[in-house]
Amino acid sequence: MIDAANITAVLLAAGQSRRFGADDKLLAPLADEPLALHAARRIAELAPGRRIAVCSNGDGTLAAMLSGLGFDIAVNADATSGLSQSLALGIAAAARGPELAALVCLADMPFVGTRHLQSLLARFDPVSAPVVASSDGETAMPPALFDRALFDRLRASEGDRGGKALLSDAALVMASAGELADIDRPDDLRRN
Known part of the structure; x- marks a missing residue:
C-alpha cells in the first residue's frame, strides 16, 4: 500500500484523436463538461x-483547464510520436520530484472512479507489486x-505501446463493468 501523498499522478492528454475527427475529443462535452476534466477531477x-x-x-x-485543477503541464509538441513520448515526458517530470511512484491515467477514460484509483494504491507494494494495473478481466x-x-x-x-511491456507482470485490480471504457469516436460519447 502507498499513500496518495507519496505518488505523482500523470494524466496523458496529448493524443492526436485521429478516430474522433477534426474536433479535439478531450474538449468534447460529456455530461456538461469537457471529457478530459472527468479523469482530472477523479485524480484531484x-x-x-x-x-x-x-x-x-x-x-x-x-492546459489552462487542467492547470486550474492543480496540474503542472508538460508539453508534448510532437503528438505524432505516439503515446510513449507523452509517457516519457510525464515520467521525466515525475522523476524530478520526491514521490515514490507514478499513477498513469488517460484523459480519454472518463469513467474511472476515485475508489478504483484508491484500490490501485492499496494493492501496490514496492517489492511484491511494483506495477499495479487495472483490468477488465x-x-x-x-x-x-x-x-x-x-x-x-x-x-x-517507444511508439504507441507506452508502458504495456511492464504491464505483463502487473498485479491486477478489477474495475467495475464499463469503468475502463475509453472514448475514441464521437459515437462513444453518445453511448455513455
Whole structure:
C-alpha cells in the first residue's frame, strides 16, 4: 500500500484523436463538461502529492483547464510520436520530484472512479507489486501505478505501446463493468 501523498499522478492528454475527427475529443462535452476534466477531477479527489498533465499545447484551452485543477503541464509538441513520448515526458517530470511512484491515467477514460484509483494504491507494494494495473478481466491496462525504480524503463518505451511491456507482470485490480471504457469516436460519447 502507498499513500496518495507519496505518488505523482500523470494524466496523458496529448493524443492526436485521429478516430474522433477534426474536433479535439478531450474538449468534447460529456455530461456538461469537457471529457478530459472527468479523469482530472477523479485524480484531484485522490489528492496525490503532485499532478502532471501532458498536453500537446501548454497555452491551449485544455492546459489552462487542467492547470486550474492543480496540474503542472508538460508539453508534448510532437503528438505524432505516439503515446510513449507523452509517457516519457510525464515520467521525466515525475522523476524530478520526491514521490515514490507514478499513477498513469488517460484523459480519454472518463469513467474511472476515485475508489478504483484508491484500490490501485492499496494493492501496490514496492517489492511484491511494483506495477499495479487495472483490468477488465481480460487485459492489463491503465490506470496503472509504477514504482519509481521503473521510471527509466518507462521513459525508454517507444511508439504507441507506452508502458504495456511492464504491464505483463502487473498485479491486477478489477474495475467495475464499463469503468475502463475509453472514448475514441464521437459515437462513444453518445453511448455513455
